[in-house]
Amino acid sequence: MFGVVGNWYRRKFSDPNSLMLLLLIISSALILYLFGGILMPVLVAIVIAYLLDVPVSKMESWGARRWLATSFTLVIFFVVCFILAVSLIPVVSKQSVNLVKEIPLIWESTQTWLASLPSKYPNLIEVGYIKQALEGINERVVSFGEQLLSASFSSIGNIAAILIYMILVPLMVFFMLNDKKVFMASISSVLPKERRLITQVGEEMNTQIANYIRGKVIEIAIVGAVSSIAFSVLDLRFAVLLGMLVGFSVLIPYIGAAVVTIPVAIVGLFQFGFTSEFGYLMIVYLIIQALDGNLLVPLLFSEAVSLHPLYIIIAVLLFGGLWGFWGVFFAIPLATLVKALVTAWSSPNQKLDVEADL
Structure with missing residues (x-):
């Protein structure tokens, strides 16, 4: 058994390049697994930087300076995001509240329809089964509602985190876009030769x-x-x-x-x-x-x-x-x-x- 594993290892990882790639993947996965929550603003900034890199590079190829292209692109991006938020959030919030208010009515109509099934199909469905199913579902709905309510109260503390995102993420996106070549050179210097x-x-x-x-x-x-x-x-x-x-x-x-x-x-x-x-x-x-x-x-x-x-x-x-x-x-x-x-x-x-x- 160990001989088979050893032969497989020598066949796949005898090349130092393969071993370095494996070590890089393992270390990156461990960092994300252990510190993913802390590094979340960095991940968000990377996503936005990837999204905006094309227009910044295009303007730079047209003769604009990198910092000017980055600043202009970021301003347009966040203005569009602000307009969308202002126009959509009130509508979505109002519809969400109305939908939550109507959920009891929807569930009541569903229970009425389910309760009518035994009379429509007496040979297929028994009343006892319907009652037991409804009681079990009601208990789970109440439990879910309590969990949702507690989660909504606990999420109030995330307002500070949202403010941090609003300040740190735009700064990191600017630096990632403006100093892209510097960061790529730094990463390249850290990587092994193989x-x-x-x-x-x-x-x-x-x-x-x-x-x-x-x-x-x-x-x-x-x-x-x-x-x-x-x-x-x-x-x-x-x-x-x-x-x-x-x-x-x-x-x-x-x-x-x-x-x-x-x-x-x-x-x-x-x-x-x-x-x-x-x-x-x-x-x-x-x-x-x-x-x-x-x-x-x-x-x-x-x-x-x-x-x-x-x-x-x-x-x-x-x-x-x-x-x-x-x-x-x-x-x-x-x-x-x-x-x-x-x-x-x-x-x-x-x-x-x-x-x-x-």
Whole structure:
């Protein structure tokens, strides 16, 4: 057994470049796992820097100074964010409050419908089973409500953290964009000399992560806006709130679309009942999901969609469990990173032989 493991280790990691890449991956994963909460503002700043690097680099190529291009891009970005926040937050907040107020009515109607099932189908459903199920669900709903209330009170203390984000994140984004070459040179000087595979994987992932972040932001904006407009045209209540939920659901491939279908269907069913309007709503919603999965995603993520759906779901569950929201957000590029690592480690000795022949 140990001989097999030893042979595998010598075959895969006899190249110092492979060993250095493995040590870098392990150390980076440990740092994120142990200090991910503390470093969260840095991760947010990195995401925004990736998002804004293209316009800054474009303006610099046109002759503008780096600091001027960075300042102009940041001002435009945060002005747009402020306008969106001012225009959307009041509407979403009001619709959220109204939806919370109507949840008891929706649940009461659901209980009435469930209680009527035994009389409609006496040979299939017994009254006792329905009562037991409703009692169990009511207990869980009360428990969930208590947890939600306690979480809302505990989140008041996060206001200070939000203020820190508002001050520190823009500063870090400015420095990351303005002094990009300095930081890249510093990172390069720290890395070991045996970094051929590190450079290979790093260049591939740098391009993919940048494209993924920009593509994901564009996808959220398009899907959220189209869904909100479609729901408003169909006169669905809480249209903007549900549209935003549909937009953010694209953060979790496959799973998000399935989960967000539940509130859309419940609100539509409570408002329209089993009518043609409800049918039109679900058809429009399914068309949006189909266009997103079959048209928009291939256009934005031509590299990412080459991953098998099973690998993507496993990546979402694994990295989401480790790092929460950001693990889910970066599930696809992280899965792509694993794929790139497997490719890089597949035959390092053969690659070295080719380089030696050259």
